[in-house]
Each structure stands twice: as structure tokens, then as C-alpha cells.
């Protein structure tokens with residue numbers, strides 16, 4: 001009986017050297033730290049500080065009972081969102097992430113008042129007070145959430161990237177997910193399609209070392225997460241996610257790769273979250289010393305401050321910036337607290353009702 005083409009193909013066994021040659025296919029160039037001007041670096045610092053102070057305020061409002069439901073803070077991870085999104089064009093490139101999403105929204109220049117109003121469930125919130133911390137969107141910014149289902153944003157992100165390619169709008173999708181999410185099945189289905197169709201997408205694993213209370217080493221057989229795309233031929237790059245210039249440098253390389261039509265790229269951002277998984281997590285699975293040591297040795301904002309000092313930026317200039325940020329954040333809390341709750345009728349709007 002004649003062999004079917006599939007059987008013929010299967011009978012050709014790859015040698016180890018052929019396999020090595022395949023693994024040596026074209027790679028993105030090695031990223032170098034971004035050479036920021038003084039103005040750019042000041043902006044990175046300011047934007048990271050805005051996230052930090054905004055999140056601290058959100059934590060306080062949660063403690064006061066003004067924020068209900070879940071609330072996942074981004075403190076410690078600021079350099080990732082700022083380093084990456086500063087390289088994108090809001091309104092052209094799309095961004096999607098999980099539930100730890102306030103920082104990514106701020107990084108895209110979305111009004112802090114609208115985000116705080118959303119957190120506190122007010123009508124003025126960006127999702128009209130009905131989405132809360134985990135479900136925020138801004139289609140004008142092409143910011144597509146805010147998703148509570150771990151890993152779902154990766155598949156949705158592949159869809160957004162397909163949309164960019166199909167419409168030829170030149171946009172790139174940045175799809176963020178966590179170390180825990182990187183063990184989800186749908187992530188790999190999305191990797192496969194994204195590479196097969198050369199979709200313009202940057203997959204970003206924010207490896208903050210923990211998925212709820214489980215450390216990455218306890219949960220992942222391959223804990224070098226940048227390698228996770230290898231069997232789909234997606235190149236991976238591991239990045240110091242606590243250094244905004246390293247992150248921005250990696251963004252440049254990834255964007256070059258994706259924009260030149262070579263398909264997706266995977267960035268593993270080595271980072272750390274200082275707070276518990278959510279506001280209700282006492283974080284007993286790690287020691288205080290561990291957290292303190294990261295704060296002392298690799299805090300992204302302190303690191304940026306050191307770069308600024310090298311560039312001759314004075315303490316006074318930074319203090320003025322700190323004051324400006326505190327004012328913006330306090331105003332966002334005042335705005336939120338003085339806004340009204342949604343009308344009861346809003347219970348029946350934006351609800352998808354279909355017959356099957």
C-alpha cells in the first residue's frame with residue numbers, strides 16, 4: 001500500500017544536528033538598555049511614581065471599605081508597564097492584560113480620576129462603575145481590559161493581533177499575563193496560531209515569582225519562562241523587569257521584530273510584587289525579609305532615581321514631582337468619593353442577551 005504524504009513525512013526522522021540547526025534560526029538582536037534623554041527618564045520616573053502612589057491610595061480606599069470586591073495591586077512591577085507602553089502608540093497599538101490592570105491603564109495615559117471612580121463603583125468610572133478593579137476598558141486607547149479569567153487575555157490578544165493584521169492598521173498587540181497563567185492550555189493554542197499566521201503580537205509574561213500563594217518554582221517544570229514559545233518557534237527574551245531602561249530596550253527589539261512581519265515574540269519580565277496577591281491575601285507563603293530585600297536592592301523607582309541622579313537631576317526637582325503626583329492621586333480619590341453611584345437602571349444596560 002502506498003504511503004500517505006503524512007506517513008512519508010513522519011518517516012523522516014530529524015537528526016540531532018538538524019534539530020540544533022533549526023533551533024539556531026534567526027533570532028531578534030540582543031536588547032541593550034534604552035538610552036533615554038533626561039526628559040524621557042523624568043517621564044518614566046513620573047509615570048512609575050504615579051502608578052505607585054495611585055496603588056497605595058487604592059489600598060487605603062479598600063481598607064476604608066470604599067472599594068469592594070477584588071483589588072490586585074501592581075506595586076513593584078511598575079517598570080514593566082512603563083518601559084513597554086512608553087514605546088507604543090495609544091489608539092494604534094492595543095494592550096490587554098489580566099486583573100492586575102490599574103498600572104497598565106495609567107501607563108496608557110488614561111485619566112486617574114476615571115480609574116479611581118471605577119474602583120469605587122461610581123457612574124463616572126471608565127466602565128460606568130460596573131466593571132470594578134478587574135474589568136476596565138478604554139476602546140479609544142485600544143486598551144482591552146482587565147480580565148478575571150487567568151490566561152484568557154492571551155487568546156483574546158491573539159484575536160486583537162489578528163484584527164491588526166486583517167485590517168492592515170499597522171498596530172501591534174501587547175498581551176500581558178502572569179507566571180501562573182503561563183501554565184494555561186489556551187496560552188499554547190494562541191502561541192501556535194500567532195506564529196503560524198505571523199500575527200503582530202508581543203506576549204509578555206510578567207513573572208512576579210508568585211501565582212497567588214504558589215512560587216513559580218513549585219508550579220513550573222520549565223521555570224525559565226522565556227523559553228515557553230520555543231516549540232512554536234516563537235523567540236523569547238528574558239528581561240530585568242525591575243529596570244525601566246532594560247524593559248524599554250527589550251520593547252524596541254520586540255517591536256522591530258514584530259513590525260517587520262516576523263511574527264510574535266515572547267518577553268519574560270523578571271519582576272516582583274510587593275503586596276499580597278490581592279488585598280485579602282496576608283502573604284504568609286513568603287518571608288518579610290524576602291520582600292524587603294527586593295525593595296532594598298532592586299526597586300524600579302529607586303533604580304530610576306539613581307539614573308536621574310547620574311544625569312544631574314536634583315533632589316528638589318524630584319520632590320516637586322512627588323508633590324505633583326500626590327496632588328493628582330488625592331484629586332482622583334476626591335473625585336471618586338464625590339461621584340454618584342450608577343442609577344439602578346444601569347443594571348439592565350451593557351448586558352449581553354442572546355437566544356441560542
Ligand SMILES: Cc1ncc(C[n+]2csc(CCOP(=O)(O)OP(=O)(O)O)c2C)c(N)n1
Pocket residue numbers: 100148149150151177178179180181182208210211212277
Ligand atoms: C482560569 C482561572 N483559573 C484560576 C483562577 C484563580 N486565580 C486568580 S489569579 C490566579 C493566579 C495567577 O497568577 P499569575 O498568572 O502569576 O498572575 P499574578 O496574579 O501574579 O499577576 C489564580 C489561580 C482564575 N481566575 N481563572
Ligand SMILES: [Mg+2]
Pocket residue numbers: 178179180206207208209210211212
Ligand atoms: Mg505571578
